Amino acid sequence: MCARCPEYYRMGNDVKIPQDKGSIDGGNPSLSSTAELLITVKDVSDTPPVFLDMPHISYALENQPMASEVTSNPSNLTESTTYMILVVMDVNDNPPTFTRSDVNAFIQEDVTDTLISIPGGLMVEDHDQGENGIIDLTVYERDGVTRFSGLTASPSVADSTGHVHLKLVNGFKFDNRVQTLINLTLKAEDRGVPSLTSYCHVIVHVNETNISYPKFTYSSYRFSVVENLASGTVIGDTRAIDSDAGRFGEISYSLKGNSDIFSITSQNGQIFVACNTTRCLDRERQSVYHFTVEARDGGGKVSSAPVNITLFDLNDNAPIFMHSKHLQAVDYDEPLNPNSIVSYAILPRPDDLDKHFAISNATGAIRVVSTLHFDQLSSALGGKLELAVIAYDHGSPSLTSTASITAYFQTQTHLAAPCNFVNSTPSSQVHPDFQISAFSGQSFVLCQGQEGYIQCGPGKAIRILSAVYGRLSDVICPSHHVGSLTCHAPSSTDHAKWSCNGYRRCSLFADSSVFGEPCSGVNKYLEVSFHCVDQSSVDNIFG
Template sequence: MAKQTRFLGPQWTIWQVLFCFVSFSFRPVSCQLQYSIPEELKKGSVVGNVAKDLGLNVKELVLRKFQIVSHATKQYFSIHLENGDLIVSERIDREALCGAKPNCLLNLEAVIENPLNFYTISVEIQDVNDNAPTFSKKYFEIGISESSVPGVHFPLGNAQDPDQGTNSIQSYSLSNNEYFRLKEQTATDEKTTTDGIKYPEIILKKSLDREKQSFYELILTALDGGNPQKSSTATVKIVVQDFNDNLPLFTQDTYHIRLHENAAIGSIVIQLNATDEDEGSNAQITYSFSHISESARQLFTIDSLHGNIKVIGKLNYEAIDAYVITVEAKDGGGHVAHCKVSIQVVDVNDNAPDITITTLSTSIPEDSPPGTVIALLNVRDLDSGINSEVACHISDTLAFQLIPSSSSYYKLVTASSMDRERNPFYNVTIQCMDNGSPPLSTNKTFQLNISDVNDNSPVFEKMNYIVYIGENNQPGTSIQSVRATDLDCDENGKISYSILNSNVEEIPVSSYISINSISGVIYAQRSFDYEQLREFQFQVMAKDSGSPPLSSNVTVRICIIDKNDNAPKILYPSPDTEESALFEFIPHSAEKGYLVTKVIAVDADSGHNAWLSYHLLQVADPTLFTIGQYTGEIRIGRDLPDMESLRQMLVVLVKDNGVPCLSSTVTLNLVVADNFQQIIPEIKRQPNNSPVTSNTTFYLVIAIAFISLVFIMTVLITVIYKCRKTNSTRSFDAFNRNVYPQFTLGCPSEISDTSLPFPFSYDVCVTLDSKQNEIAYLKPVQNVPTDNLIDTENTTAANDSTNIDFPTHNIDQSVYCKVLFFKQCILDGTFLGYETS
């Protein structure tokens, strides 16, 4: 305990008493300070330095939220946070605050946080002489019988002074006169009751004579003991009456009453009864309040005839818990008697608990750990005793916990982890109930918002996306929309889309597609071609705008749908070949069903769009030739007519199965003859409106010539060797002959960059003597591997039908050889690697 004395302004004493208690269960520190100051101090007067007396750092007062809490109706004190002084903020009137209580204390609470400490500050208010004595009325009338003998005492109304001790009433004085006097001007000369109240009395000094003087007016003065001394006066009128020698008497000097604060208006507090032994008018007693406070006058009244004191207002224990009333009984002769009525107000449970939130967090992040302090509550009940005992609980005990910190303070903390996506806010209700009968309760509800943190990644609506788009689309067309959702809000839930870098056949995927970063709409950057690219896939990333950002990926697969955008391409006979090369030779001996040739076509499309069918578009005699609708084989439909030469021109239409369908045509010239010499005039009759050979024929002839030169040396050596061995004169001429050896050639593919993987043999036509018009047909090379051939059923028949010597009749030998070469490929079913059946 520390004791300290200070002198501030007008000298007064400040006592400081410091008691500290430590609660080990909740760890707040509770201390008590006591100061003593006089009343009526000016605003701003310093009571004491609380920070210094409590050992607190002044610089931490603001940071630690130091505050003074008073439960009085006015805030009489405040704290100066810059220096820690406790200063007076309202005028303090001890009499209005504490009334007649001998000790007047104001209790304050000092609260400081981080860590949480509580301090109790008691300020004793000392009395100063700021009130003059007052009489209950300014005019007193006393009737004195003329028969009164000198020395008789007549009590007067006493004065009241709300000050205490020496500042209260100390003496009375009476104006000078020859008939009356007060008792000696000392305490022993005045009548003092058991409760310490002094009542002045007039003493008759000599007998009165009503006929000489019927009344007297005297001045009664009440003096207090203050410095400077204060006083007040009242007029005492003495009326000389007929003889009345008995005073009214009460049964007791003081009446003690216990009255519940919920007493009904009109109920009787007490019925007073004073008696007078006189008779007649001198025995008729009237009752009145001799001294009553203004607050009590608003609550009580007295029946002047019967002495009943009744309740006329609403009592409030919390405002004033006791009343002292002086009652005067006056008989018909003017004699009075006094008694005191002490009314003690009994508390009833008429006040619900009061909940004050001193500190409140209206929002906390969802990642706040359990035990986070949300609010600091102060709970008080103005009732007393068991009626003021309060218990509090909260509505949501799973998410929050209410922890008592002291007798009147509670901490509201989180009991579990928060999840904004599950509960974005909580309506927290705190209910406090007292132990009165019946109990009263108070609810306090406030909303706690849970602020978002970025703890959820974007989630796509689908695990993966498969998109089908027709080829030949317009660039910039939207082909798909991907969408992801994020349970977070604001920036944490704002999603942007992007395509992860990857390649499609060594080409960046960004050259194929793009995505709107906000809407997630995917656009085609180019027109797709099913024949070049049938499908590809890539990944789309959805990323939120949180810090740090979270993302997720989804795979998008683009499938190109084929459209019928490619017409059939005829591989054989090639439309680019000169017309003289499109002749097909048919012997007269051919019968019905004879395979004349085969039209081969391909379509770059797929599925139904690539299903080809063959039709004869133009034919002179529809019954003479037939064509396989799905094979393209042209056969003789009936026996050939008996004629030397028959020339037919066929136009073959090849169309696919698309919608709409696309088609191509090729023209074939068919010649029926017994030998090759018969078809020469037909060939020569062909109009020659174009150069002798096309570029293709030119390159083919050069290639064949180049290959022939490679083999010619071998052939010449072989011929020379045979000529020496047979000594034939013809061997010498063999060196001047143009010999075309047999060789193997891989048929080029129209849809591939390389030759087919299998070889086939064909017969090379040569002239053994340039002077002769005969063409010798060399036999095919034997033992040619045919494992890889697609269709070899007609190989033998084709060889048999073509191993015939024909006269040249001055025809271009290279052209003729080319005709036989293509025909052999067709009949073998090995041209370009496609099966002809």
């Protein structure tokens, strides 16, 4: 057999020899004959097997038992090798799982399009591959059936694993006044067939937000009360409302201005008198008070409203006699009010000599109304006549003050003539309608810081009887700062005598720079009592 025979001679093929390839003898002519020869080529194991469609890929589901086959390999066989790829296909046998089955989430009320805080975080994972490991996340009501439209999971799809957040969407806002806790269910579902699911219980805590400012029920507050109210007396109520809930809706009140006189209850906005003396609310010192009430909520937001307190006058000031050309008293109660309108009257004398005089009810001017003979004056009077004049206001009850007026007389042709009659002429009697322009025994008052003068009529001179610079009364020059009413500068009288004795007119200045400081922190006054006497009767300055 040839080693290089055509392929059709090989591998057991039958080979037919063509006829023209017959035998020829050597004769002449030669003779020949032909025959057909059939040759069978037997195969020899000289070519190894060859794998087709390489590489070979085989598929198997995971978790399935694998079949095995055992064969023997005779020594006379040829062999060939190749690689085989075995693909294990994933089975959706792992449900998605959360790292925690219950979580607490926190969000402020009245906010939207924002993430909700989950302390400690939350993750989801699925160990399957491909579609089996893709997780869809959805937020439901607590029942796990009804979708909650106000929240979405972020991200809403996770590939095998991912951090899970919750986000407010669609303009949804929580309201702490409606709900403080909301129970929700977070569902994780893979895309396997069939799909597998798991759930996480989410408790959303809605924290209050300080949204609103306190709002007062009125834009301003006006109260009218009588003066001299006792400490602790309630003036009125202020009130503010805050629509926030919880501590942000809690309001505390405070006052700005005049805090030494008024105070406010921080819990309810009730304004009351805070000073310790009954005369701290003195209309004569201050009739109207202006200040501000503030309302502050638990989050620090503040609103304010103006407060006006007006004091009504009480008749708490008696008339005070002052010195002027004519007898005059003043009343420090509210002007143009019955409490401050002063009228005058002469008090009766036992000897009825007062009936010779009349006083103007409105002005205090005194005049002689009937003839007065000198012999009507007893020797005990010594040529002088004292009249008691009362000044009273028209308040209810009426308050009064009394001044002692001394009229000095001299004898001229048996005439009893007041020394200070105006335009008097010698006569045997005193005619009616003569007016008395000035009297000794008068008091003169200046409040601290005021300057004024005292004056006598022609031919007369001032004689100081006494003087007080300090404070011995809470009626004269009313003030909030009156002290213990024992304040008196020792040099008051001497200084007044030095300034005024012997003069027809003198000026006085009620101030500590003049009289010295008898009591610091007390509002003082100067009260001077004096006579108008004949110029010749003043012996010396301190007489």
